[in-house]
Amino acid sequence: MKEVLFNNQEYGQVLTQLDKLMQDAEQISDVDNKVLLYQILQYFDSIHREPLSRIFQAVEDHPAIKKMMLEDPTVSKLLALYDLVKEKAEHKRDDQNVVHVTEDQVTMLTIPKKKDWLELGDFKDLEINKLYPKNYQKVNFLISRIGSEVFAIQNQCDGSFLPIDKGTVEDHTITCPWHGCKYDVRTGKSADDSDKSLETFPVEIEESGLLKVEIAYQ
Ligand code: FES
Known part of the structure; x- marks a missing residue:
């Protein structure tokens, strides 16, 4: 297809820049800003995904146009980003160094965490059944x-960057506000039969009522 705003190489540079910005965004420690950012991204995703899916459906009956679209690296990249097609190997960006290793070449490297x-x-200042987001050393957790018990658990839904502190807790079960995953706040394990889980953190309450949480971080 004809180049309009920038060429394929410049398009690749834009994607690289976006990758870097997303990595920076993952480091945002302020929970409210992170939620806001991901909400905006979710809405952008939705307003693009639906019309793009319709456009792709509309060209199903026009093989020549569909072929032209799929052969264009920028268009096929966009379609692949929205899971409408699999990305063609020749359209993958040169800057993505994918190294294939066999299973026996993989060794586990365990980096000890600081604690x-x-x-x-005072734990009595906490309202019962309320979720309080906290951050320490880039670890997002909630209490x-x-x-008369307090629990501390990772404030990030398994498989996602989204925090769960805007969800609800009832009978030791936290429900994620985004798509409803449930976790047992005592163990971090899934409470809805999935294999998802969240990290939990040790909690101590001193006789004075002082609440202490042990956070492990890299
Ligand atoms: S992000 Fe928690 S259920 Fe989807």
Whole structure:
């Protein structure tokens, strides 16, 4: 297809820049800003995904146009990003160095984590069944008081960057606000029979009521 705004190489550079920005966005520690950013991205995704799917359906009966679209690296990249087609190998970007290794070449490297106990005030100041987002050393976690106990759990849904502190907790089950995944706040394990899980953090309450949470971080 005819180049309009920039050439294929410039398009690749835009994608590389976007990759870098998304990596920076993952490091945002402020939970509210992160939620806002991901909500905006979700809406952008939706307003593009639906019309793009319709356009792709419309060209199904026009093989010549469809072929032209799929042969264009920018168009096929976009379609692949929205899961409408598989990306052709020759259209993958040169800057993506994919190295294929066999299973026996893979070794586990365990980097020991540092651990700190955080003092988070008197646990009685926490409202029951409320989720409180916290951040320490780039670890997003939340605390929740259930009766006279407090639990600390990763504030990021498994397989996603989205936080779960805007969800609800009931009977030790946290429900993620985005698509409804459920987790047991005591163990971090899925409460809806999926293989998802969240990291939990040790909690101590001193006799004075002082709440302490141990956070492990890289
Ligand atoms: S992000 Fe939590 S259920 Fe989808």
